[in-house]
Amino acid sequence: MNLIFAGTPEFAATALQALIDAGHHIVAVYTQPDRPSGRGQKLTPSAVKALALEHNLPVYQPVHLKASTTEGLAAQAELAALVADHQVDVMVVAAYGLILPQSVLDMPRLGCLNIHASLLPRWRGAAPIHRAILSGDTETGITIMQMDAGLDTGDMLSKVHLPIDPKDTSATLHDRLAVLGGSAIVDTLAHLADYHAHRTPQASGHATYAAKLSKAEGKIDWSCAAIVLDRLVRGLQPWPVAYTQIGEDILRVWSAELVHDRATHTAALAGEIIAVDKHGISVVCGDGQVLRLTQLQWAGGKPLNSVQILQAQKLSVGQQLQ
Structure with a gap:
């Protein structure tokens, strides 16, 4: 034709x-x-x-x-x-x-x-x-x-x-x-x-x-269910990329995965880091389930994989993401 x-x-x-x-x-x-x-x-x-x-x-x-x-x-x-x-x-x-x-x-x-x-x-x-x-x-x-x-x-x-x-x-x-x-x-x-x-x-x-995406949609609300936040991270990659805060620092979350683990963190608050290891940063969500952050980027830096995040020693168990 x-x-x-x-x-x-x-x-x-x-x-x-x-x-x-x-x-x-x-x-x-x-x-x-x-x-x-x-x-x-x-x-x-x-x-x-x-x-x-x-x-x-x-x-x-x-x-x-x-x-x-x-x-x-x-x-x-x-x-x-x-x-x-x-x-x-x-x-x-x-x-x-x-x-x-x-x-x-x-x-x-x-x-x-x-x-x-x-x-x-x-x-x-x-x-x-x-x-x-x-x-x-x-x-x-x-x-x-x-x-x-x-x-x-x-x-x-x-x-x-x-x-x-x-x-x-x-x-x-x-x-x-x-x-x-x-x-x-x-x-x-x-x-x-x-x-x-x-x-x-x-x-x-x-x-x-x-509707067209906006950067504001990327803000992670840790009171939401883990499955919802997993979709947020995946749905906003590669733009505008989901993000969270710890203190004054903005962390862009490039990738994450669901972790089927409830029993060991019953007292943890939504947004609390419960594990930092070679697999990533495990964070409790609003439904008690865990989202593991496997690739993060600090402002002005490059995206880091789970091993590099561990080596950076910037995050620790008990810290609260906002």
Whole structure:
């Protein structure tokens, strides 16, 4: 097919590579403008742009596509010309980050398809991978959706399910979903007429919203159950990362694990350290269960594994995390 691809991060780049490998003709690639990155705040291209340039694909980076401004109208006119000149069949969208108005959605012959990293209508919105882990979901997946003007509200063309492993972080689940998204869009395009014929409207009454993450959500409340805090650590890795305090020091918690141990610490308070050893820092949670912190980072330092934490001798039994 003649395709236009719109996406920005690594998740989208994986899908773009799958479409290239499948032999589709990528007419143009749309991605967000280069952003400052790193300590030097150097302008850095998105993962999608880097891949597109590697394959000599034309790249377009409008700030937005809203018809309410001169700039947006010009970007829409440029896109419409591309669609007409190259007889574009479909625009494939994956984590693009810009709102596509209805006028844009109607441009390609068969409309716009979105690769969404959840089993819609569950987890519409910006952070479906993280919210699935934070909520304790046991499965997620990819939905290929016919886009409309709503927020992830379009008809579903195909769904592929993926179990969530109890040790999955948002990073590991992201990588598996990215590969799954690439294969799902290739399959959907290969059988598009059949998928269109059996498209399914979403049951909006069952919809949940995956709100964008904030740094404040990373604060660990030790009065919560250990299983909830385990999900917090895994769901907020690699960003914004869960954190706790000891005195004035902020500790970022990069990884942790559940410890099935109640009997030896019945008098310990929530947030109290009950063991410091080569396995990590064992902390009592609000339900009496234990969460073992296995990778920590002090402000200004590098993440330390459990053995390095023990060697640092900064934490000891009886101290209280806040």
